[in-house]
Amino acid sequence: xxxxxxxxxxxxxxxxxxxxxxxxxxxxxxxxxxxxxxxxxxxxxxxxxxxxxxxxxxxxxxxxxxxxxxxxxxxxxxxxxxxxxxxxxxxxxxxxxxxxxxxxxxxxxxxxxxxxxxxxxxxxxxxxxxxxxxxxxxxxxxxxxxxxxxxxxxxxxxxxxxxxxxxxxxxxxxxxxxxxxxxxxxxxxxxxxxxxxxxxxxxxxxxxxxxxxxxxxxxxxxxxxxxxxxxxxxxxxxxxxxxxxxxxxxxxxxxxxxxxxxxxxxxxxxxxxxxxxxxxxxxxxxxxxxxxxxxxxxxxxxxxxxxxxxxxxxxxxxxxxxxxxxxxxxxxxxxxxxxxxxxxxxxxxxxxxxxxxxxxxxxxxxxxxxxxxxxxxxxxxxxxxxxxxxxxxxxxxxx
Amino acid sequence: xxxxxxxxxxxxxxxxxxxxxxxxxxxxxxxxxxxxxxxxxxxxxxxxxxxxxxxxxxxxxxxxxxxxxxxxxxxxxxxxxxxxxxxxxxxxxxxxxxxxxxxxxxxxxxxxxxxxxxxxxxxxxxxxxxxxxxxxxxxxxxxxxxxxxxxxxxxxxxxxxxxxxxxxxxxxxxxxxxxxxxxxxxxxxxxxxxxxxxxxxxxxxxxxxxxxxxxxxxxxxxxxxxxxxxxxxxxxxxxxxxxxxxxxxxxxxxxxxxxxxxxxxxxxxxxxxxxxxxxxxxxxxxxxxxxxxxxxxxxxxxxxxxxxxxxxxxxxxxxxxxxxxxxxxxxxxxxxxxxxxxxxxxxxxxxxxxx
Numbered sequence: 001x002x003x004x005x006x007x008x009x010x011x012x013x014x015x016x017x018x019x020x021x022x023x024x025x026x027x028x029x030x031x032x033x034x035x036x037x038x039x040x041x042x043x044x045x046x047x048x049x050x051x052x053x054x055x056x057x058x059x060x061x062x063x064x065x066x067x068x069x070x071x072x073x074x075x076x077x078x079x080x081x082x083x084x085x086x087x088x089x090x091x092x093x094x095x096x097x098x099x100x101x102x103x104x105x106x107x108x109x110x111x112x113x114x115x116x117x118x119x120x121x122x123x124x125x126x127x128x129x130x131x132x133x134x135x136x137x138x139x140x141x142x143x144x145x146x147x148x149x150x151x152x153x154x155x156x157x158x159x160x161x162x163x164x165x166x167x168x169x170x171x172x173x174x175x176x177x178x179x180x181x182x183x184x185x186x187x188x189x190x191x192x193x194x195x196x197x198x199x200x201x202x203x204x205x206x207x208x209x210x211x212x213x214x215x216x217x218x219x220x221x222x223x224x225x226x227x228x229x230x231x232x233x234x235x236x237x238x239x240x241x242x243x244x245x246x247x248x249x250x251x252x253x254x255x256x257x258x259x260x261x262x263x264x265x266x267x268x269x270x271x272x273x274x275x276x277x278x279x280x281x282x283x284x285x286x287x288x289x290x291x292x293x294x295x296x297x298x299x300x301x302x303x304x305x306x307x308x309x310x311x312x313x314x315x316x317x318x319x320x321x322x323x324x325x326x327x328x329x330x331x332x333x334x335x336x337x338x339x340x341x342x343x344x345x346x347x348x349x350x351x352x353x354x355x356x357x358x359x360x361x362x363x364x365x366x367x368x369x370x371x372x373x374x375x376x377x378x379x380x381x382x383x384x385x386x387x388x389x390x391x392x393x394x395x396x397x398x399x
Numbered sequence: 400x401x402x403x404x405x406x407x408x409x410x411x412x413x414x415x416x417x418x419x420x421x422x423x424x425x426x427x428x429x430x431x432x433x434x435x436x437x438x439x440x441x442x443x444x445x446x447x448x449x450x451x452x453x454x455x456x457x458x459x460x461x462x463x464x465x466x467x468x469x470x471x472x473x474x475x476x477x478x479x480x481x482x483x484x485x486x487x488x489x490x491x492x493x494x495x496x497x498x499x500x501x502x503x504x505x506x507x508x509x510x511x512x513x514x515x516x517x518x519x520x521x522x523x524x525x526x527x528x529x530x531x532x533x534x535x536x537x538x539x540x541x542x543x544x545x546x547x548x549x550x551x552x553x554x555x556x557x558x559x560x561x562x563x564x565x566x567x568x569x570x571x572x573x574x575x576x577x578x579x580x581x582x583x584x585x586x587x588x589x590x591x592x593x594x595x596x597x598x599x600x601x602x603x604x605x606x607x608x609x610x611x612x613x614x615x616x617x618x619x620x621x622x623x624x625x626x627x628x629x630x631x632x633x634x635x636x637x638x639x640x641x642x643x644x645x646x647x648x649x650x651x652x653x654x655x656x657x658x659x660x661x662x663x664x665x666x667x668x669x670x671x672x673x674x675x676x677x678x679x680x681x682x683x684x685x686x687x688x689x690x691x692x693x694x695x696x697x698x699x700x701x702x703x704x705x706x707x708x709x710x711x712x713x714x715x716x717x718x719x720x721x722x723x724x725x726x727x728x729x730x731x732x733x734x735x736x737x738x739x740x741x742x743x744x745x746x747x748x749x750x751x752x753x754x
Contacts, residue, residue: 117660
């Protein structure tokens with residue numbers, strides 16, 4: 001009997017051990033804080049990063065990038081808030097659908113560009129008033145005159161991309177949706193497939209705006225919070241969860257913008273990149289010591305005096321959907337860590353966004369043309385304002 | 400005879416339970432941590448495997464990595480780094496000039512991904528004499544601090560010099576047949592690189608740089624050049640207009656480019672990118688060369704003409720300025736070149752070719 005008991009005990013213990021190790025493997029970001037429900041990943045995420053079979057026989061010159069094995073280690077923010085395990089994961093070719101449970105839309109770059117007539121780029125040019133066009137880490141800073149829109153159209157159009165655009169219209173901010181969507185229909189990614197994702201607490205308040213072909217609107221209900229700061233900081237969490245649940249299947253690139261803005265001029269494929277940030281219009285001419293970073297050491301968004309490249313605006317960011325997922329999750333974790341310490345960063349998620357963009361440099365930066373404040377006088381260095389604020393009474397809106 | 404144990408535990412001495420419970424706990428702990436470390440998704444093992452594994456290769460260089468805290472001057476939006484030259488192509492690819500980039504940031508970005516860079520060089524027949532200087536200067540200036548694999552293609556493996564290599568750097572000598580004509584030697588490089596891409600490079604390196612051997616490194620050539628596909632501006636034509644570029648102009652050739660087309664004239668002596676993109680490029684160029692041979696046509700600048708045709712259709716993601724490909728004897732040292740990084744070694748063409 002004693003041996004039986006021992007055997008049963010062993011069996012139970014093995015069972016428990018297996019269960020626990022399965023949990024360990026799948027729930028790596030299990031943190032000893034009370035906010036556990038917010039980042040226990042939903043089951044779909046587990047399937048998100050399942051891999052395909054590798055094939056390394058490159059068949060033809062014009063075949064797309066080979067479908068590689070999707071290795072995804074679960075990124076976890078450590079207990080202290082900022083340790084990230086980076087992992088290689090990349091988009092599988094959608095043609096290998098048979099191997100994949102869930103897949104990102106395939107990456108299809110480097111198709112031959114159909115010939116278009118355009119002037120020769122002038123290598124030696126003297127231009128007096130100019131913006132910086134390349135960051136020190138060789139990310140392009142996009143502004144009018146740096147790119148040829150037609151050429152980029154030739155490069156990107158054949159890739160059949162779908163671009164997502166998220167906006168939050170909570171409370172009285174639903175008033176902006178009409179004008180926002182109409183302007184987006186005119187100027188945002190014209191000629192591409194677009195998915196608008198409107199997050200709102202009142203789906204009935206979202207107007208019916210006629211959309212062009214290949215463009216659709218998704219209205220996602222969210223919970224309303226009493227404080228506007230709370231609504232603002234929750235955006236990172238909501239976006240990351242939305243990507244995991246839905247957007248990763250529907251779009252290749254995703255932009256996250258504020259709703260109280262309008263598109264005034266074309267916003268096209270020049271903005272597409274792995275991870276895209278936009279320079280805040282109020283701080284592009286200012287030394288880094290004057291950037292409104294979070295300066296309290298206790299916050300996870302803390303930026304020291306000698307740190308920082310640009311002050312990026314929280315109203316525009318984006319990139320490949322996988323990278324936006326990582327980015328928003330990282331910000332969300334940092335926001336939660338701050339919350340656990342009872343602190344809210346100076347400019348809410350914009351502070352966290354800036355902190356993260358210092359350590360995870362964007363691969364493309366948009367000049368203030370892509371995020372302008374209409375109350376400011378347009379300087380000659382900014383030739384074409386494409387996306388700017390709508391004058392509004394913030395006190396009424398936030399009540 | 401085993402003792403039968405009563406159901407209740409009442410009256411049992413406490414130490415009786417201690418053993419199985421301790422055993423249970425130890426088993427639990429072992430299984431738990433063992434699985435944690437041995438699991439294929441374990442981050443500890445993973446970082447080692449990702450470095451050696453094939454599939455991790457595709458995404459090196461494209462990842463967004465987390466950088467540590469660094470101190471460097473602030474980039475100023477209203478102060479371009481270079482006012483005298485173009486630093487961004489119309490398709491938003493950076494053109495790499497001195498002062499446009501911060502080496503520390505880039506080095507850290509690539510070190511964090513443990514990038515391995517392969518460099519192919521062809522030392523056919525008498526060209527083996529250039530190897531020593533090439534390798535010695537590469538050791539000083541090329542991708543210092545990163546993992547480098549030199550792939551030396553030669554028909555004379557015995558003549559390959561022994562150059563001491565730094566840590567994380569190794570040389571692989573690949574024996575290949577030599578063609579009689581130097582033009583064929585040059586063009587066959589495309590075929591050889593593409594076949595070795597499949598055979599080896601895909602598994603061994605993340606980025607591939609294809610360089611000429613009759614050159615030497617004089618200044619820093621680092622990870623700033625790395626991207627999916629890069630070409631280098633020919634030092635003789637960076638000022639010229641596209642009509643003057645020595646593209647292949649005969650429509651019969653696959654490398655034909657009409658007079659009103661063309662961005663830059665790229666040099667065949669220094670190009671590269673991710674292994675898959677270099678594979679595609681070399682394969683396409685090789686196929687074009689074969690098609691030309693079948694039609695009895697040889698492009699005016701051989702593989703360089705085909706390279707230019709390819710890069711016109713498949714825009715490179717980075718363009719290297721002529722700092723990365725210079726000939727001081729022919730062109731001097733103009734002020735626009737703040738650094739001369741990779742320069743021609745003087746050679747007697749008649750002596751060295753076809754021998």
